Amino acid sequence: MDTLALSRLQFALTAMFHFIFVPLTLGLGWLTAFFETRYARTGDERWLSITRFWGKLFLINFALGVVTGLTMEFQFGMNWAEYSKYVGDIFGAPLAIEATVAFFMESTFIGVWVFGWERLSRKAHAGAMWIVAFATNMSALWILLANGWMQRPVGYVLRNGRAEMVDFAALITNPYGWLEFFHTVFAGWVIAGFFVMGVSAWHLLRRNQEDLFKRSFGAGAVFALASSLLVAGVGDLSGVNAAKNQPAKFAAMESVWETRTAAPMALLTIPSLSGEGNAVEALKIPYALSLLAFHSPSAEVKGLNDFLPADRPPVPPVFLSFRTMVALGGLFILLSGAGVWLWHKDLLQEYPLYLKVMLFSIPLPYIAIQLGWIVTEMGRQPWAVYGLMRTAEGVTKTVSTGQVWMSLIGFTLFYSALGIVDIWLLAKYAKKGMEG
Amino acid sequence: MDYAKVWFVLWAVLWTGYFALDGFDLGVGFSGWLAADGEEEIRNVFSSIGPFWDGNEVWLVTAGGATFAAFPAVYAGLFSWLYPALLLILFSLIARGVSLEFRGKLQSPAWKSFWAGSAAVSSFLAALLFGVAFGNLFRGLEINAGGYNGTFVGLLNPYALLTGALFCAFFFFHGQLWLAFKTAGPVAARAGRLASKGWYGLALLLALFLAASWLSTGLSGNFIVRKYLLVLPLGLAAALSAAKILLARGLPGRAFLASFASIVLFSLSGFAGLYPDLLASRVDPAFSLTVYNSSSSAYTLRLMAAVALVFLPAAIGCQVWVYRLFRAPLSAAELKKSGMY
Numbered sequence: 079m080d081t082l083a084l085s086r087l088q089f090a091l092t093a094m095f096h097f098i099f100v101p102l103t104l105g106l107g108w109l110t111a112f113f114e115t116r117y118a119r120t121g122d123e124r125w126l127s128i129t130r131f132w133g134k135l136f137l138i139n140f141a142l143g144v145v146t147g148l149t150m151e152f153q154f155g156m157n158w159a160e161y162s163k164y165v166g167d168i169f170g171a172p173l174a175i176e177a178t179v180a181f182f183m184e185s186t187f188i189g190v191w192v193f194g195w196e197r198l199s200r201k202a203h204a205g206a207m208w209i210v211a212f213a214t215n216m217s218a219l220w221i222l223l224a225n226g227w228m229q230r231p232v233g234y235v236l237r238n239g240r241a242e243m244v245d246f247a248a249l250i251t252n253p254y255g256w257l258e259f260f261h262t263v264f265a266g267w268v269i270a271g272f273f274v275m276g277v278s279a280w281h282l283l284r285r286n287q288e289d290l291f292k293r294s295f296g297a298g299a300v301f302a303l304a305s306s307l308l309v310a311g312v313g314d315l316s317g318v319n320a321a322k323n324q325p326a327k328f329a330a331m332e333s334v335w336e337t338r339t340a341a342p343m344a345l346l347t348i349p350s351l352s353g354e355g356n357a358v359e360a361l362k363i364p365y366a367l368s369l370l371a372f373h374s375p376s377a378e379v380k381g382l383n384d385f386l387p388a389d390r391p392p393v394p395p396v397f398l399s400f401r402t403m404v405a406l407g408g409l410f411i412l413l414s415g416a417g418v419w420l421w422h423k424d425l426l427q428e429y430p431l432y433l434k435v436m437l438f439s440i441p442l443p444y445i446a447i448q449l450g451w452i453v454t455e456m457g458r459q460p461w462a463v464y465g466l467m468r469t470a471e472g473v474t475k476t477v478s479t480g481q482v483w484m485s486l487i488g489f490t491l492f493y494s495a496l497g498i499v500d501i502w503l504l505a506k507y508a509k510k511g512m513e514g
Numbered sequence: 515m516d517y518a519k520v521w522f523v524l525w526a527v528l529w530t531g532y533f534a535l536d537g538f539d540l541g542v543g544f545s546g547w548l549a550a551d552g553e554e555e556i557r558n559v560f561s562s563i564g565p566f567w568d569g570n571e572v573w574l575v576t577a578g579g580a581t582f583a584a585f586p587a588v589y590a591g592l593f594s595w596l597y598p599a600l601l602l603i604l605f606s607l608i609a610r611g612v613s614l615e616f617r618g619k620l621q622s623p624a625w626k627s628f629w630a631g632s633a634a635v636s637s638f639l640a641a642l643l644f645g646v647a648f649g650n651l652f653r654g655l656e657i658n659a660g661g662y663n664g665t666f667v668g669l670l671n672p673y674a675l676l677t678g679a680l681f682c683a684f685f686f687f688h689g690q691l692w693l694a695f696k697t698a699g700p701v702a703a704r705a706g707r708l709a710s711k712g713w714y715g716l717a718l719l720l721a722l723f724l725a726a727s728w729l730s731t732g733l734s735g736n737f738i739v740r741k742y743l744l745v746l747p748l749g750l751a752a753a754l755s756a757a758k759i760l761l762a763r764g765l766p767g768r769a770f771l772a773s774f775a776s777i778v779l780f781s782l783s784g785f786a787g788l789y790p791d792l793l794a795s796r797v798d799p800a801f802s803l804t805v806y807n808s809s810s811s812a813y814t815l816r817l818m819a820a821v822a823l824v825f826l827p828a829a830i831g832c833q834v835w836v837y838r839l840f841r842a843p844l845s846a847a848e849l850k851k852s853g854m855y
Binding site: 134137138141142144145146147148149151152154155156157159160162163165166167168169170171173174175176177178179181182183185186187188189190192193194195196197198237238240242243244246474475476477481484485488492496499500503507 | 564565566568569571572575576578579580582583584586587589590591592593594595597598600601604605607608611612615616619661662810811813814817818821822825826829832833836839840844845847848851852853
């Protein structure tokens with residue numbers, strides 16, 4: 079493999095590893111803050127036990143989210159120096175703002191929350207967690223406005239051999255970034271909802287602390303259902319957005335090769351491995367693809383044949399990831415909907431099979447969110463900045479293949495060890511149950 | 515107003531803030547165990563930095579982000595040219611963070627001593643490597659027309675290693691003073707004695723560093739042309755002497771503030787000497803990355819200056835509030851509640 083391939087692999091692995099831990103944080107912070115507010119308002123010690131249990135899991139997970147985020151900041155400069163020089167004027171701004179505005183708040187108030195139980199009033203202590211939850215979601219906003227700019231560059235001119243910012247307002251109102259933000263944070267909330275339901279299910283199956291875990295399950299289920307519906311709604315808008323702004327990505331997501339109006343959608347599609355056309359296309363729903371792409375039955379959908387092979391993203395991984403993600407998204411609505419109903423009717427313990435399914439469903443939203451990022455980032459290829467800079471042009475020229483091999487192996491070993499320890503700790507504390 | 519110059523100052527301030535703040539918790543990380551005897555004292559050592567280190571590290575993230583936004587070519591050059599060094603710094607910081615987080619999660623002695631050891635090694639490496647990296651920045655890099663032309667081994671030159679040792683000495687002194695001031699009983703007493711001894715090593719290394727900088731780097735030029743800048747290194751000498759005197763008088767809190775001031779003045783002296791270069795070339799000044807040839811557009815610099823002006827004071831305000839909130843040491847009950855026992 080050459081430096082480019084290795085650097086891409088390293089970026090993908092480290093970003094995906096980072097994104098095992100970040101999304102749970104995005105949602106579990108809100109849930110923990112909600113639990114603690116119930117405690118602060120009522121003084122009911124049961125809510126305190128619930129808060130402390132989920133808060134502890136939040137922290138174990140949070141630790142790796144923070145340290146692996148450092149890697150992302152270092153890596154743009156280390157492995158993508160040409161990219162950084164070319165776009166730093168506009169792309170660096172949201173990253174720097176994220177650090178100054180959101181990350182500062184998050185890192186400062188997490189310490190307050192962890193150590194401040196005896197030093198703040200109950201309400202102020204709950205307030206610290208609300209600030210942490212808000213700040214982590216704000217972090218996501220600035221990072222995704224940066225990513226949104228890579229997907230749909232706005233607010234810049236090409237000057238002095240680089241992209242220079244001329245319109246900050248355009249950067250921060252870029253609809254692509256906002257859609258990514260909502261889709262990503264809602265997906266993170268789904269992860270948190272399923273995590274809370276799954277861990278609670280494990281305890282309910284063992285009849286541990288049933289009252290406490292039923293309360294947790296209910297909050298997780300309601301949160302997961304609302305978030306699954308929201309994530310699907312934003313997902314639909316994101317599809318329209320991709321079709322409009324990144325037709326090659328949309329065509330790869332659906333594996334569409336011929337441009338046509340009133341396009342049908344083939345429910346069963348298998349892209350051919352030769353890289354041209356589909357091996358199987360069956361079960362066509364008339365107009366469905368045009369409706370999905372532009373919310374209009376007669377609209378024209380661009381096919382991949384309209385793009386030079388060098389300008390097409392890799393179709394099979396984008397297509398398969400997209401289909402799987404959508405199917406999982408549908409499943410999340412059904413599973414969390416059932417959870418809300420069973421919890422509301424107080425029937426959870428009557429359906430051990432459902433509880434078992436929920437326990438084993440914990441990884442599913444994690445898989446869905448990773449697949450979503452594969453669609454977003456692989457679907458943007460061959461571009462680093464869509465239509466402006468190719469990924470191959472962005473890689474560092476002065477770093478040798480050997481150095482990237484070294485760092486890639488280093489990251490793989492180091493991250494594997496950290497991931498195993500952290501997930502083992504999470505499982506240990508999750509199984510331990512609540513205090514008091 | 516020339517915003518590139520404003521951003522050079524902000525760039526210097528952010529790195530300076532990072533060294534002065536993370537400096538003490540890195541110092542506690544690699545040398546705190548010297549002041550502690552037994553598990554309970556080790557716990558007090560780690561808990562003294564518990565509520566603060568994460569917020570301190572954000573200064574690094576902000577310094578990195580600001581370099582990216584305000585001086586993209588410097589960000590790209592610094593991180594890619596020093597690739598292996600930056601990778602080691604990154605791994606050290608990751609290991610330091612997880613060590614502090616994981617240590618209290620299990621009660622087994624083997625688990626605790628493993629993470630305490632890994633916190634010590636990783637904090638030491640981070641301190642040393644930051645010193646080596648900034649030593650090379652002060653000394654200048656082998657930058658020619660095609661970019662960096664040096665090697666990793668070339669980064670380990672005597673001047674850079676001296677700077678690395680100096681950073682470790684600064685953070686050792688700073689960390690021990692923190693313990694002398696924030697802990698009680700035997701730990702504080704031992705830390706005070708260690709700081710007092712460490713001061714001599716620090717003073718010696720600093721004298722060597724100043725002499726070597728004067729003789730073998732371009733840092734002296736600005737101080738010769740603009741004599742008023744000499745207030746920075748003179749202030750550094752005064753602050754460091756004050757730290758020793760205050761410590762001897764049994765005022766470790768004030769000694770810590772003096773040590774804080776000395777790191778600030780040391781770092782600002784270095785940046786003042788570097789100006790207008792950010793990454794100086796040893797080959798030919800024409801290849802240096804300077805305020806003039808490596809900054810972002812005026813629009814971006816002005817916008818980011820406004821962001822910094824509004825949010826940096828707010829962030830500092832929050833951190834000051836946190837330092838006040840946790841002024842009194844954490845009790846054993848609080849530690850148990852925090853899950854960092």
